[in-house]
Every structure is written in C-alpha cells, then in structure tokens.
Amino acid sequence: MTAKISYDSVEVGTELTAQSFPVSRATLVRYAGASGDFNPIHWNEKFAVEVGLPDVIAHGMFTMAEAIRVVTDWVGDPAAVVEYGVRFTKPVVVPNDDKGALIEVSAKVAVKLDDNRVRVDLVAMSGGQKVLGMSRAVVQLA
Amino acid sequence: MALDQSFVGRSYPPTDPYEVGREKIREFAEAVGDTNPAYTDAEAAKAFGHPDVIAPPTFVFAISFKAAGLVIEDPQLGLDYSRVVHGDQKFAYTRPVRAGDRLTVTSTIEAIKSLAGNDILDIRGEVHDEAGEHVVTAWTKLVARAAEPAAEGA
Numbered sequence: 001m002t003a004k005i006s007y008d009s010v011e012v013g014t015e016l017t018a019q020s021f022p023v024s025r026a027t028l029v030r031y032a033g034a035s036g037d038f039n040p041i042h043w044n045e046k047f048a049v050e051v052g053l054p055d056v057i058a059h060g061m062f063t064m065a066e067a068i069r070v071v072t073d074w075v076g077d078p079a080a081v082v083e084y085g086v087r088f089t090k091p092v093v094v095p096n097d098d099k100g101a102l103i104e105v106s107a108k109v110a111v112k113l114d115d116n117r118v119r120v121d122l123v124a125m126s127g128g129q130k131v132l133g134m135s136r137a138v139v140q141l142a
Numbered sequence: 143m144a145l146d147q148s149f150v151g152r153s154y155p156p157t158d159p160y161e162v163g164r165e166k167i168r169e170f171a172e173a174v175g176d177t178n179p180a181y182t183d184a185e186a187a188k189a190f191g192h193p194d195v196i197a198p199p200t201f202v203f204a205i206s207f208k209a210a211g212l213v214i215e216d217p218q219l220g221l222d223y224s225r226v227v228h229g230d231q232k233f234a235y236t237r238p239v240r241a242g243d244r245l246t247v248t249s250t251i252e253a254i255k256s257l258a259g260n261d262i263l264d265i266r267g268e269v270h271d272e273a274g275e276h277v278v279t280a281w282t283k284l285v286a287r288a289a290e291p292a293a294e295g296a
Binding site: 021027030031033034035036037060061062064065066068069072073076077078079081082083084085086087088134 | 166169170172173174175176178180181190191192196198199200203204207208227228229230231232233234235237238281
C-alpha cells in the first residue's frame with residue numbers, strides 16, 4: 001500500500017477535492033451490466049413509477065462507487081481505503097433527458113486515528129438532496 | 143408479519159468460489175468512470191505494491207450480495223423481497239480484491255429488527271480467498287417496507 005498523502009500533512013477539517021459525477025440512463029445500463037444488478041427500477045421508467053418511485057433511480061451501489069472516488073483520487077492507491085460505509089438516504093433520480101442527474105461529492109478529514117489512519121466523512125448530494133448519509137471511509141495514509 | 147428472531151446468528155454455507163477476472167474489473171471501473179490505473183494496468187498496480195490489478199472498493203458487493211441471496215431467498219425466513227430496499231452498506235478490507243482471486247462468501251444474519259412495521263435485516267458476508275485468508279467483510283442492511291393496507295374493496 002502506497003498512499004501519496006502523508007498522515008502528518010493532514011489535519012482534522014482538511015478538505016479533499018470535491019467532484020461531480022454525471023449520471024445518465026446509459027450510465028445506469030452500463031453499471032447494471034458490470035455489476036449484475038438488473039433490477040428494472042434502474043432502467044425501466046414504467047416499472048419504477050408502478051412501484052411508487054418518481055422515475056428511474058440510480059443503483060445505490062453506483063452512488064457509493066462514485067463517492068469513494070473522491071477519496072481514492074486523493075490518496076492514489078485505492079487499497080488505502082480500509083473501511084467504507086454509507087447509508088442510502090434518498091434515491092438519485094435519473095430523468096430520461098439530455099442532462100440526467102449529477103452526484104456532487106465533497107469530503108473532509110473528520111478524525112485522525114492511530115496507525116496513520118484517518119476517517120474521512122463524505123457528503124453526496126443530488127437534486128439538492130443528501131443521497132448518502134453516515135458516509136465514512138477509514139483511510140491508511142503514508 | 144415480523145421476521146422470526148430465531149434466525150439471528152444463523153450462518154449459511156459458503157458459496158462456490160467466484161473467480162475475479164481482469165476484464166471484469168476493467169468493465170466495472172469503466173462503468174463507474176474510474177480511470178485509476180490500479181484497476182486496469184498491472185504495472186501501475188505493482189507500483190502500489192499489489193501483485194496484479196485490484197478491484198474498486200465496492201466491486202465485491204456483486205459477489206457478497208449474490209451470496210446474501212441464500213438469506214433473502216430462504217423460504218423459511220420468508221422475506222418479501224419485492225418490498226426490500228438497500229438501507230446501509232459497509233465494507234472492512236483486510237486487503238483489496240484482485241484479479242485471479244477465487245473468493246467464497248459466508249453469509250450470517252447479524253440482526254433482525256422490526257420498526258414501524260418495517261423488517262430490518264442485517265447480513266454480514268465474510269469473504270475469503272482460496273487460501274482461506276480473509277479479504278473483506280461486507281455488511282448489508284436490507285429494509286423490507288411495511289405492506290400497505292389492503293386497497294379498498296380488496
């Protein structure tokens with residue numbers, strides 16, 4: 001494991017570079033294939049509405065995968081992420097138009113732990129709503 | 143109807159090994175738009191100290207969730223999967239998943255709760271490699287929403 005960020009260089013409150021991730025219906029179809037999650041709520045508007053959703057929604061695991069990129073891009077080696085957990089609070093609604101949806105992720109160092117580890121707290125927003133809650137990663141730094 | 147508390151602590155048999163392929167990792171990384179070379183370039187992964195390309199942190203969910211199907215589809219437990227949403231997900235890694243791994247998953251029901259008519263099920267998946275070494279633990283919280291009152295006249 002070779003993190004490019006040193007433990008000594010970060011403080012509680014250090015902000016990671018925020019990122020925005022666009023999501024279209026094509027993105028979801030591609031993710032469905034790669035992940036094997038073919039639940040029709042992620043690609044079939046008629047089905048999604050019938051089960052009470054406003055529209056097709058992104059896979060929660062897709063949002064989780066995007067959010068951690070803020071951390072892995074920061075630290076370099078993805079293996080530096082030793083723990084990662086989220087709560088799925090609101091769905092990311094993905095309309096079938098030119099724009100789709102946007103997942104906006106910010107993150108900051110919340111706690112400095114022992115053994116050169118830090119806890120990073122993430123916030124993921126879409127459509128003005130928090131889509132991930134209690135989103136935290138423990139990261140092994142150099 | 144609330145789920146049977148006696149299922150708490152129950153473990154299911156380990157799954158058949160899932161062989162992690164380089165191209166599957168590449169496909170997953172491309173699907174989430176992640177260009178970190180550790181996922182696609184063995185030399186880049188080696189520069190980080192890994193023997194081969196590694197998988198993104200959430201990749202293993204596809205394997206652990208498939209294993210959780212043993213719990214979800216257990217007719218004795220009787221979970222109504224059509225009402226299930228994914229509540230929480232957490233991973234704790236001993237090491238990253240990498241190409242060539244042959245992974246088995248052992249699922250255990252950690253908790254069953256009933257809250258406002260919702261059934262909440264916590265499943266822990268322990269993922270091990272072919273040598274029996276621990277790779278990652280995946281905790282999945284599923285929420286089966288309360289059945290709506292029967293429609294009028296139904």
